[in-house]
Structure formats: C-alpha cells, structure tokens
Amino acid sequence: MEIFLIRHTVTVAEKGYCYGQTDLDLQLPYLDVFQKIKGYLQINEDTLIYSSPLRRCVEMAHFLSPNAIFDDRIKELNFGLWENLKWDSIDHEISMKWMNDFVNEAPPEGESFQALADRVNGFIDEIVSNASFSNRKVVIVAHAGVIRALICAFLGIPLVNAFRLSIDFGSISCIAVQNGYASLQFSNKIL
Numbered sequence: 001m002e003i004f005l006i007r008h009t010v011t012v013a014e015k016g017y018c019y020g021q022t023d024l025d026l027q028l029p030y031l032d033v034f035q036k037i038k039g040y041l042q043i044n045e046d047t048l049i050y051s052s053p054l055r056r057c058v059e060m061a062h063f064l065s066p067n068a069i070f071d072d073r074i075k076e077l078n079f080g081l082w083e084n085l086k087w088d089s090i091d092h093e094i095s096m097k098w099m100n101d102f103v104n105e106a107p108p109e110g111e112s113f114q115a116l117a118d119r120v121n122g123f124i125d126e127i128v129s130n131a132s133f134s135n136r137k138v139v140i141v142a143h144a145g146v147i148r149a150l151i152c153a154f155l156g157i158p159l160v161n162a163f164r165l166s167i168d169f170g171s172i173s174c175i176a177v178q179n180g181y182a183s184l185q186f187s188n189k190i191l
Contacts, residue, residue, distance in 0.1 A: 001128070001133055003140065003177065006037060006140065007147055007171050008056040009033050011025065012024055018087050030059070041064070043137075048137070048138045051071070052071070052074045054143075056143075081108040082107045083110075120150055121153050147173060
C-alpha cells in the first residue's frame with residue numbers, strides 16, 4: 001500500500017494568525033497545483049481518497065475525485081479559544097507553556113497534539129488494517145499537523161519531534177506499507 005499525504009495549498013489567512021479548525025478558503029490561484037498533483041499521482045478508479053472536511057482540503061479532494069471520503073478525524077489541531085487570534089495577542093505565559101509541551105498541553109478549550117495524534121492514528125489504523133486496501137493507492141488530503149502525526153506514527157518518531165518535519169503548503173509525502181512495515185519514500189515534495 002502506498003499512502004500519499006498531501007497538505008492543502010495556501011489559505012486566505014493573514015500571516016501571524018492562529019488557525020487550526022477554522023474553516024478557511026484557499027488563496028487563488030490553486031488549480032495549477034491541483035493539476036500537477038493529480039497528474040503526478042495518476043489517480044484512477046481504484047485510488048482511495050480521504051480528506052479533512054475543512055474547505056481548504058475539500059477543494060483539492062473534490063478536484064482529485066468526486067468519490068472522496070471526508071473524515072473529521074483528520075481535521076487540523078483544535079486551537080480552541082486561540083482560533084483566529086493573532087499569535088502575538090495570546091497571553092505569552094500561557095502560549096509558552098503550550099509551546100514548551102505541545103504534546104501534552106492544550107490551548108484553552110482546544111486539544112493537545114497527543115489528542116490529535118490519537119484521533120489520526122485511529123483513522124489510519126482502520127485503513128492499514130483493511131486487507132482489501134493492501135494493493136491500493138491511498139491519498140489523504142489534510143493539514144500539516146495531521147501529516148506530521150501520521151509520519152511520526154509510521155516511523156516511530158516521538159511526537160515531541162513532529163515540528164522538525166517540514167510540511168509545506170501543497171506538498172506531497174509518501175509512506176509505503178508492506179507486511180506491516182512502513183517506510184518513508186519521500187516527504188515535503190513540491191511539484
């Protein structure tokens with residue numbers, strides 16, 4: 001099984017703002033990137049396409065296939081009360097506490113990175129354990145946090161190191177899974 005992890009393209013969010021599950025539109029233009037990704041992946045009727053239900057992922061998923069499956073478990077991190085705030089407007093002491101232990105700490109009314117990883121791992125375990133998917137191409141259109149959590153899970157990387165993985169807008173990463181063994185084929189490829 002080949003699993004392609006695609007991060008959505010650039011959003012309309014202004015720089016310096018905190019957003020995770022805020023439902024943002026994509027910044028135009030993006031169709032050229034979508035076309036390059038679709039051509040590269042050589043998507044056909046056997047390709048399984050999953051996506052976050054947030055608009056910034058839905059646009060690409062619908063472009064790739066009308067049969068995309070949307071799953072709440074692959075939404076970005078929930079930043080709770082910090083959603084749509086400027087990072088520099090968030091209480092410094094509270095934000096530093098989170099930044100120093102983002103794996104276990106959660107923003108007020110949000111979730112920790114461990115909570116994100118737990119829901120993402122539940123999602124991917126269902127896919128990898130489905131024997132009928134073993135020879136199929138799986139495409140997941142999601143967010144940087146989700147992709148980092150997936151790569152960490154597959155490769156046994158501690159979550160505390162997740163942000164050492166660069167996952168740029170519109171990038172593709174690929175994991176091959178065979179006989180229960182996962183290997184990173186490439187990450188953060190920009191076409």
